[in-house]
Amino acid sequence: MIEVDCHISIKRNGICFLDKRKIGLLYGIMQNGSLSKTVQQLNMSYQHAWNMISDMNKSAASPIVIKRRGGIDGGGAELSNYGMEIIKEYQMIEQQVMKMINQINVEINL
Amino acid sequence: MIEVDCHISIKRNGICFLDKRKIGLLYGIMQNGSLSKTVQQLNMSYQHAWNMISDMNKSAASPIVIKRRGGIDGGGAELSNYGMEIIKEYQMIEQQVMKMINQINVEINL
Numbered sequence: 025m026i027e028v029d030c031h032i033s034i035k036r037n038g039i040c041f042l043d044k045r046k047i048g049l050l051y052g053i054m055q056n057g058s059l060s061k062t063v064q065q066l067n068m069s070y071q072h073a074w075n076m077i078s079d080m081n082k083s084a085a086s087p088i089v090i091k092r093r094g095g096i097d098g099g100g101a102e103l104s105n106y107g108m109e110i111i112k113e114y115q116m117i118e119q120q121v122m123k124m125i126n127q128i129n130v131e132i133n134l
Numbered sequence: 135m136i137e138v139d140c141h142i143s144i145k146r147n148g149i150c151f152l153d154k155r156k157i158g159l160l161y162g163i164m165q166n167g168s169l170s171k172t173v174q175q176l177n178m179s180y181q182h183a184w185n186m187i188s189d190m191n192k193s194a195a196s197p198i199v200i201k202r203r204g205g206i207d208g209g210g211a212e213l214s215n216y217g218m219e220i221i222k223e224y225q226m227i228e229q230q231v232m233k234m235i236n237q238i239n240v241e242i243n244l
Contacts, residue, residue, distance in 0.1 A: 028142060
């Protein structure tokens, strides 16, 4: 079976600040209300997750994830309103692109 | 500036057999009529290029690249008709997807 696959990323000033993996992390935080639970689900180290979050926050227009009191070890994380908007926007983009990819998959001739 | 980027790959039975890098290699072979010149342009080792070609040939319905007499060291490579079809098809898919991505880039709100 032949099929087209597509990886979407969003760049800010030429630097990738959102991709499927980062959105997965944000989505997990939103769903679980817990970073620890999310990193377990994604099989990702806590430190790596924080580095990703830190990169996203630095390159975004305003913070996407807000650390709750207690810091890296004792606290948690929650999405800002902007973070929630970003997930919504990314999902809309993904849906649009995947709709087209599915159409191409019907027509593909390789 | 915010922009959406998209990496397209084509899978055959779940395994990626074409992506931007592989298509770049095929396109170079087609344009240059020479693998040596192409690997130089792409800053890729000759052996790595042959491995990529070998993978593509194995996973495609029929050979994409045909070795000319002389083998890996003494010979060259040329695209089969199927290889040329593949480039054309990939470029059409890419154009369709990029047209949509450009439209999304106008509408994006992050």
